[in-house]
Amino acid sequence: MSDLQPVDSKIIEILENTISGDIFSSLDEKYKMEPRGKFHNTAKFVAKPRTAKDVSEIIKCANSLGFGIVPYSGGSGLVCGQISTSGQPLLLSLERLNKLRDFDPISGIIKVESGMILSEVKRLSQNYGRQFPLTLASQGSCMIGGNLATNAGGVNVLKYGSARDLCLGIEAVLADGKLFNDLKALKKDNSGYDIRNLLIGSEGTLGVITAASLKTFPKTNNIAAMVSIRSPNEAVELYSFLNSRLEFSLQAFELISSTGIEFLSVTGLRKSFPINSKRDWFVLLEVGSTEISLLKDFFESCLYEANEKGVVDEIVVSQNERQYDSLWEIRELIPEANRLIGAISNHDISLPITKIAEFIGKAEEEILRISNSVRVNCFGHVGDGNLHFNVFPPNGSSKKEFDSFSEKITEKVNSLVFDYNGSISAEHGIGRLKKDDLCKYSEPMKLELMKRIKNTFDPKNILNPGSIFIN
Ligand SMILES: Cc1cc2nc3c(=O)[nH]c(=O)nc-3n(C[C@H](O)[C@H](O)[C@H](O)COP(=O)(O)OP(=O)(O)OC[C@H]3O[C@@H](n4cnc5c(N)ncnc54)[C@H](O)[C@@H]3O)c2cc1C
Structure with a gap:
């Protein structure tokens, strides 16, 4: 990356003389940070092309002049892939290509x-x-x-x-x-x-x-349900039972912890919760079909059967669109509540579904050994084996006070994920935040092949330099 040219006003002048259409400007405020507010963009200029041909012209210039390009879409990426943290590449915003x-x-x-x-x-x-x-x-x-x-x-x-x-x-x-x-x-x-x-x-x-x-x-008509359970083990048991009964109509299966519900309440994002029983864990489920009336009866009968088996406790099933939206709102607000509380460390991980419950127990135990006052808010797409395993400071403390634990916690979680044959990135990617972890936990031949592919596609390393690979 170091031998790439910084994109300064001289390069912008060359670009403006080559490609017409008022495409280049200095970096507007909205591109300056990533969503968690941890990193500042080191790029000074942004290009906003209108067509694929514009993109092609810009990249031809990057290739011949030897400067880096960082593609940017909505900027919501959570691994800092969309902003540069060193060097001075050109930010390439795709927002005008929206037809x-x-x-x-x-x-x-x-x-x-x-x-x-x-x-x-x-x-x-x-x-x-x-x-x-x-x-x-x-x-x-x-x-x-x-x-x-x-x-x-x-x-x-x-x-x-x-x-x-x-x-x-x-x-x-x-x-x-x-x-x-x-x-x-x-x-x-x-x-x-x-x-x-x-x-x-x-x-x-x-x-x-x-x-x-x-x-x-x-289009399908969808029904959501919230159930309370005693432990992640029961979530996996419930998933296995419902998957065998409902097969393709089971659309979502989300684990939520009582810590997540507490976060919604203390941040004021959502005060009410439809389940009365005091449980540590909940599952939000969704089924959908073009023929919903038959499915609804069957879905409810499956949930009551799970209740009789002792797998689930309280059950709330949406009866109309308003209740459906209200149940989903709980899940959708959790990332925002987490952001407001401020995590010491975030983990987007995946595991074999049979190991999820064991992992959660073990990881919590190991983390409390590092600092016995932190809180874990673990939630996520359990049906896909994907957990968002996030660690927070104790009530009343700020994450800054616990910054020194962050690296140790991340290392512990990642090494456990590795031991359980999981992945350190389930759905967010590698970006700039996880490239060391990729290097550490990846199968060596996979990393070697990735480097060869990168070299074939982009021998001058102008496309998103500094992301995924340690240069
Ligand atoms: C509140 C919240 C909830 C989220 N929930 C989820 C979730 O449930 N599941 C999930 O997977 N993610 C989730 N994310 C993460 C994020 O929304 C996704 O990663 C999303 O796909 C990023 O899209 P974007 O347009 O914002 O891309 P950006 O953030 O702009 O870019 C992401 C990466 O893609 C590259 N890129 C962008 N556009 C292009 C392009 N046209 N060509 C080539 N490369 C490009 C960038 O360089 C960067 O490396 C969430 C984020 C937030 C803030």
């Missing part, structure tokens, strides 16, 4: 530019009588290009898969400025290596995504 290219009513495939905000992709799909199921709490700001670059997950992965599973085609600009056009959207295509799926999840280090062909699905 609908096409919708095919027969296949249900929607083609959009990469800067379209996720909630807009969802809204357009609804207008066509379909649904685009990728669902994240950040959907009002994140963009489809960012979702694909990070292979985002969210709450409906259980049924529909992650961003990669929802994408049938990609258009991207490569490190030499050439356009890779694979928007054909074929369900079956075994003609050689799968370049599309290499670009998805590459966090802007192999190419800049400019458009995508996405799968949409028939």
Whole structure:
């Protein structure tokens, strides 16, 4: 990275003389920090291209002049992939590439530019009588290009898969400025290596995504339920039972802890909670179908059966849209409550589902050995084996007082994840925050192949330098 040119006013002058259209400016306030407010962007200038051709021209200049490019979509990434923390690359915001290219009513495939905000992709799909199921709490700001670059997950992965599973085609600009056009959207295509799926999840280090062909699905009517349970073990038992009964109609299965509920209350984000019994754990579930009336009775009978078996305690099932939204609001507000309380360390991890309960118990025990007053708020997409395992200071203390424990806690959690054959990044990616951990916990041959691929795609290391790899 050190031999890349800093993007200063002289480089901007060259770019402005080469590419017309009022594209370049100094960095506006909104690009200066990442969502958790830990890191400041070291880039001084931003480019806001309007077309894939503009992107191509900018990257051609980066390649010939030798400066770095950091792709930026909604800026909601949680591993600091979208802002530079050293050097002075050009921030490349995709926000103006936000047009609908096409919708095919027969296949249900929607083609959009990469800067379209996720909630807009969802809204357009609804207008066509379909649904685009990728669902994240950040959907009002994140963009489809960012979702694909990070292979985002969210709450409906259980049924529909992650961003990669929802994408049938990609258009991207490569490190030499050439356009890779694979928007054909074929369900079956075994003609050689799968370049599309290499670009998805590459966090802007192999190419800049400019458009995508996405799968949409028939709209479903959905029902949510909140149940109380005694332990994560029961969550796994409940998941196994419901999965065998409900199979494809089970859309979400989210573990929530009483600490998460307490955080909602103390931050004032949400005071009421529909469950009366004092339990340490809860599960938020969702089922959906185009034919909901039959499913509703069956879903309720499954939950009562689980109650008779002693797996769940109290059960609340949404009876209308208002109650459905209210149950989901609890889950959706937890990341914001966490942000307001301020975590000492955050972990987005995945584990074999059979090991989840054991892991939670062991990790809490080990962390309390490091500092016996911290609080753990563990929640997440248990149906996908994905936990957000976050550690907070005790009530009344600030995270600053516990900063010295952060590294030790992260190391402990990651090494346990490794011991349990899990992954140190389930859905957020590697970015700049987890590159040391990737190096430490990755299978060596995987890392070696990743480096070779990076070198083939981007030999001058101009695409998102400093992200994923330790240079
Ligand atoms: C409140 C909150 C809740 C969240 N919930 C979830 C969740 O449930 N599941 C989940 O997976 N994530 C979640 N996230 C993380 C985040 O929203 C996702 O990672 C999202 O996919 C990032 O999209 P973005 O448009 O904001 O991308 P950015 O943050 O702008 O970029 C993310 C990465 O992608 C690269 N990139 C961006 N655009 C492109 C492009 N067009 N071409 C190539 N590379 C590009 C960037 O360089 C960066 O490395 C959450 C974040 C917040 C703040």
